Amino acid sequence: MAKHNDRKKISYPGLALFLVISAINTATADGTGKVVFEAQCQSCHDLTEKAPETLKQLWERKGPDLSSAGIKYKSAWLNEWLQNPTRIRPAGMFYGNHIKTGKKTDVVDPSGLVNHPRLSSEQASQVVEMLMTLKRNENLVTSGEYRPGSIPMMLGEMMFDKFKGCLACHQIEPGYGGLSGPEMYTAANRLQEDYLISFMRNPQSWEPKSIMPNKNLKETDLQKLVHYLRALSKEKFQ
Numbered sequence: 001m002a003k004h005n006d007r008k009k010i011s012y013p014g015l016a017l018f019l020v021i022s023a024i025n026t027a028t029a030d031g032t033g034k035v036v037f038e039a040q041c042q043s044c045h046d047l048t049e050k051a052p053e054t055l056k057q058l059w060e061r062k063g064p065d066l067s068s069a070g071i072k073y074k075s076a077w078l079n080e081w082l083q084n085p086t087r088i089r090p091a092g093m094f095y096g097n098h099i100k101t102g103k104k105t106d107v108v109d110p111s112g113l114v115n116h117p118r119l120s121s122e123q124a125s126q127v128v129e130m131l132m133t134l135k136r137n138e139n140l141v142t143s144g145e146y147r148p149g150s151i152p153m154m155l156g157e158m159m160f161d162k163f164k165g166c167l168a169c170h171q172i173e174p175g176y177g178g179l180s181g182p183e184m185y186t187a188a189n190r191l192q193e194d195y196l197i198s199f200m201r202n203p204q205s206w207e208p209k210s211i212m213p214n215k216n217l218k219e220t221d222l223q224k225l226v227h228y229l230r231a232l233s234k235e236k237f238q
């Protein structure tokens with residue numbers, strides 16, 4: 001009997017200590033990404049910001065909206081990019097600030113463009129974990145809507161360029177295509193397929209003041225454009 005009581009005395013503090021340690025562990029797993037984000041990211045990516053209601057507000061934005069990150073980005077890309085950011089919008093958030101007239105066409109004036117902050121791999125994982133919980137506009141995305149398939153590269157490019165006029169604003173390889181929208185040669189690595197469909201179907205439902213025209217694309221064309229973007233993202237450009 002006495003022996004039994006002794007065992008209890010030893011095991012209860014042990015259990016309590018275990019519980020305290022695991023509580024601290026879960027707290028840091030949930031909270032560190034948020035702490036890093038508030039310190040290093042929030043000044044340019046305001047998660048509580050309302051969608052810009054005027055073009056001026058849109059163009060004053062310091063960074064893209066991340067409040068839909070969990071239904072928008074592929075987490076592997078996010079993790080990689082935060083450690084090693086590359087330029088996505090060739091002329092920055094508002095191209096009007098970074099474009100000058102060249103001999104034949106507009107060219108980017110890189111002098112005012114800032115390089116994106118970098119994270120360590122540990123911080124990147126923490127921030128990605130936090131970002132992937134953010135799902136504003138979840139109702140606009142239908143999970144599994146994209147059905148994998150393929151399209152001949154030539155046909156995809158004709159569609160993107162000649163038939164739908166997308167090339168005017170988007171690059172399909174570095175240095176080739178328009179400057180006012182995000183580059184498209186890594187779009188399918190960056191963005192979830194079901195989000196791509198939703199955004200292309202109705203850009204203004206995501207970004208009310210978007211300059212991207214709603215071309216009333218047919219459902220089959222939406223699928224084909226994603227086939228094309230996926231093929232494009234597999235090509236290796238310098």
Ligand code: HEC
Nearest residue numbers: 040041044045062063064086087088089093116117119127
């Ligand atoms: C000085 C302002 C600034 C700070 C600070 C900043 N960002 Fe950004 N961020 C930008 C801009 C500008 C872009 C657009 C870059 C481009 O298109 O090339 C961007 C792009 C991104 C993207 C890609 C989004 C997309 O849809 O293209 C992610 C993800 C991102 N930032 C996350 C972060 C995180 C996480 C932090 C904190 C570690 C952070 N940013 C800090 C300005 C900032």
Ligand code: HEC
Nearest residue numbers: 164165166168169180181182199207210211212213215225
């Ligand atoms: C007048 C310029 C313009 C044209 C034309 C245009 N876009 Fe866009 N597109 C943009 C801009 C700017 C964005 C960035 C988001 C925003 O501001 O709405 C964008 C965003 C996108 C995105 C989401 C990218 C991201 O990183 O979130 C996709 C996908 C896309 N466009 C595909 C297309 C396709 C396909 C076409 C042709 C049917 C097209 N765009 C035509 C300007 C344009």
